[in-house]
Amino acid sequence: MLSKLGTPIYAPLIFKAGSYDTRTDTITYDEVVLENALIDISNSKNIVKTEIQGRKGTVKEYVSLGDYIVNISGSIISDNQKEYPEIEVKALEKVLIAPVSLQVISEPLNRLGVYEIVIEGYNFPTKQGFIGTQVYSISAVSDEPIELNNGEI
Template structure:
């Protein structure tokens, strides 16, 4: 069975990119001992956070962290479940958008407005990518693990340079969309919309309870 990765077709269908690239190696054959990229300047090994199974650096990997999370049962009861780390599929594009909360007051007899009470809204985070069959994990398995986090009634701890640089440590998944590519059963496109969240702890004292 020919299970080569026609990444160019997937990128074109999913993101509109037209790149003449693909992985020429069959899944049922071992990869060459060494893959040489003559036009690519590689960083020192200690500078690389993670490597793909092809031995190439993963740029800005993102992980949903392991932990105890809350989830609703079928009967509506809230329960806790334990989930392991889940690294998002390698081909995932992440976009961030944030608005400011500003109150504007019109000025009588003058142009413009008076702006006051500046505040920052949540980050709106968009994930666009696709899960792809790899030698040690199937695309469908990756999607099933992703859905375990999507089903939570809780915010998710997230780790990755794209998030920590914006002081984002938790997010809440608001929606997810799954698709399919024609003649590509081992490739599953997905789109996620999420928003940043912060873990807040409320402390109830005896005085608060008495009031």
């Protein structure tokens, strides 16, 4: 796969197309490819710390691994540098506002077993002197679908 600049793309981030229901409609969104996304992935453990009287420090009980924290940043570049990439930005925003878990294809995420993420927030800051470019940053956490079996988790 090549970028708009003709350079090879190592690991694009792809939000797969999907849909969700509102009270009145079914909203659909198209697949969005972020060619130059930089992805920062971190994780922590869920640990319960219990204080015990007369003991120095706390007793630690490992509970589980936490969700992966995913920060995505990059820019959307218009084919024509004199025009704002409005269609591409609106398509990305339509995905980001979806109140559902999003399926992603991304080598760095998929390598860690992350195939779905939930968007916690996003930002479209302006960048002086770049009419045909929109910078973005996205905050998300990993998600795993829960499969119900006879009404049980």
